[in-house]
Amino acid sequence: MNYPMRLPRVKPEHTPHRFDDGSIQIGGGVYGVAAQIRDPRGWAWEALMQMDGSTSIEAIRDSLSTKHPDLGHTGADTVISLLCESGYVEDAAGHSADGIAFRGASPHEMKRYIRNLAYFRHIDLRPGAHEVAAQCDLMNSRIAILGVGGVGCHAAWALAAAGVGQLHLIDPDMVEESNLTRQVLFDERDLGAPKAKAAARRLANINSAGTFTYSPDRVDSPEKIREVVGDCDVLALCADEPKNDVLTRMVNATCAESGTRWVCAGYSGPLSTVGVFGPGGPCYECLGAGESSKLKDGWHPPLGSSGVMSPSAALAGALLANEIIGIVTGTARQAPGFVRGVNLIAPDHLVYVRHPSRPDCTVCGS
């Protein structure tokens, strides 16, 4: 049998626990990551206990089939293969002696990002995923952020700190005193300075390995959007002007032309949301049409408001950064074409919006 691994090792974040009834809890306790395994005969537990990164897969099979003759080699193969494909097990043979060098990433970089690596090991359940692969994808990614206000600042900080390779910041405005309540990349020394330039300068101090470029352009036409998306893997729309959704609809149509993935985030008082769009999913117009159809008498709720406290902006920026990290590393599980959010004033209100593509949609319809 061709095994998918040589030296299987249960990831340290996924240490299993066996209950008296024989079932196994693996992957911790977080919904979406953890799982329970029914194991009344103890086969899976036996195999897991030997998956320590130093025992060959053949040795595990022989031991398992010797202790459980009813299982045989074929049954042992099945148990081991299922565990290797579960995402809770990695191949110790795929790691270098120091466990970090991979795909050209330097030991220094991997030391800096060691907590990121543990995070990816935890949440990335793709079979055989290497702990460093996702981080390398992040370090090779190019993101453009349109609007470096409250949301854009937090998103840019999160992405730069996490190790995104290139960030391009676009904003025509200057830093004002009323921005300092939430626009985390600026302080009083930046008052009057161009936001995009000041933000790029701050980010370079946060992560000198990143490349941070900027533009004071006002992006307000399909031509200018095309220029931006031509140089990035994902476009992040964080501009809060204009208040209507003219720019969002323009980005939706323009990104669909080139198949560019894009995300947008914002807040309406205590409600912070992020939208994720791209090829293969319903577009912004289709989500909007689906939501409008649920409203009474054609009433449209206002998009956002000027009132904001820093947590709303921070949360929207963090949600946006999270989605971008998921997209560029391949760890996102949800297909594009949805809006999710958190309502800070109602902890039991979680937002998740998804509607099918309309067949007659000029942007995403078939």
Ligand SMILES: [Zn+2]
């Ligand atoms: Zn559509």
